[in-house]
Amino acid sequence: MSVLVTEAAFDAGAELKDFTAGAEGAGGVVSFTGVVRDVAGGLSHMEIEHYPGMTERAIAAMRDDAMARFSLTAARVIHRHGRLAPGETIMMVLTAAPHRGDAFAAAEFLMDWLKSRAPFWKKEVTADGAEWVAAKDADEDALTRW
Amino acid sequence: MIDVLYFAWVRERIGLPKERVETSAATVAALVDELRAREDRYAAAFADTSALRVALDQELSSFDAPLAGVREVAFFPPMTGG
Structure with missing residues (x-):
């Protein structure tokens, strides 16, 4: 499945192995794995809310853009929602291309767009309470390079 | 009738994830004005629309966009995926 x-x-x-096996004609496969990080210390878990329906549509559109913009043979995005503990895998981007440059660039492209345009909202839960993670200007600015 | 959805702190502030709204608002901004006038919790959630994003039928849009033909409006803070 692409998304x-x-x-x-x-x-x-297992996802990387499966993706690589199906990426015919690829000379390079790039994978990025996002992991729940305890930034400030004391993180109990993270709750990720999303917009069912729009999430899938938005990511599929980003993937289509990546396929059109870069010379890729395949691309896959996996993103979790719900409750995640520190150290758990949140998401994964996989890209395959004849040459590594396109695979690396497409993975960065997909990550930049996922950060600011896929309808997910992260909430950090600690012993002191819960707080929504604020969007970073740097993440928004990162889109201008594409 | 239009389905209005709220996510993240917008949902928490208003106190519900989704409602059906009877409106003749021509634009998103006009709908926001109607919602603000309802109750304090709406006024609080929509106090600063520059801190919010809006999607019309699951596509990101803008507050000056027309509502004609739209079935689903969603309000939420800037997204934090990845």
């Missing part, structure tokens, strides 16, 4: 939005945990290694 998967799921509450269930997934095995990043």
Whole structure:
């Protein structure tokens, strides 16, 4: 599947293996795995809310853009929602291309757009309470390079 | 009738994820004015629309966009995916 939005945990290694096996004609495969990080210390878990329907549509459109813009043979995006503990895998971007440059660039492109344009909202839950993660200007600015 | 959805802190501030709204508002901004006038919790959620994003039928849009033919409007803070 090219786009998967799921509450269930997934095995990043198995996904990479499966994606690579299906990426015919690729000379290079790039994968990025996002992991829940305890930035300030004391993170109990993260809750990721999303907009069912729009999320899948928005990511599929980003993937289509990436396929059109870069010379790719395949691209896959997996993104979780719901409750995630520190160290858990949140998301994964996989790109395959005849040459590595396109695979790396397309993975960066997809990550930049996912950060600011896929309808997910992260909430950090600590012993002191819960707080929505604020969007960063740097993430918005990153889109201007594309 | 139009479906109005709220996400993240907008949902928390208003106190519900979704409602059907009877409106003849011509634009998103006009709908926001109607919602603001309802109750304090709406006024609080929509106090600063520059801190909000809007999607019309699941496509990102803008507050000056027309509502004609739109079935679903969603309000939410800037997204934090990835």
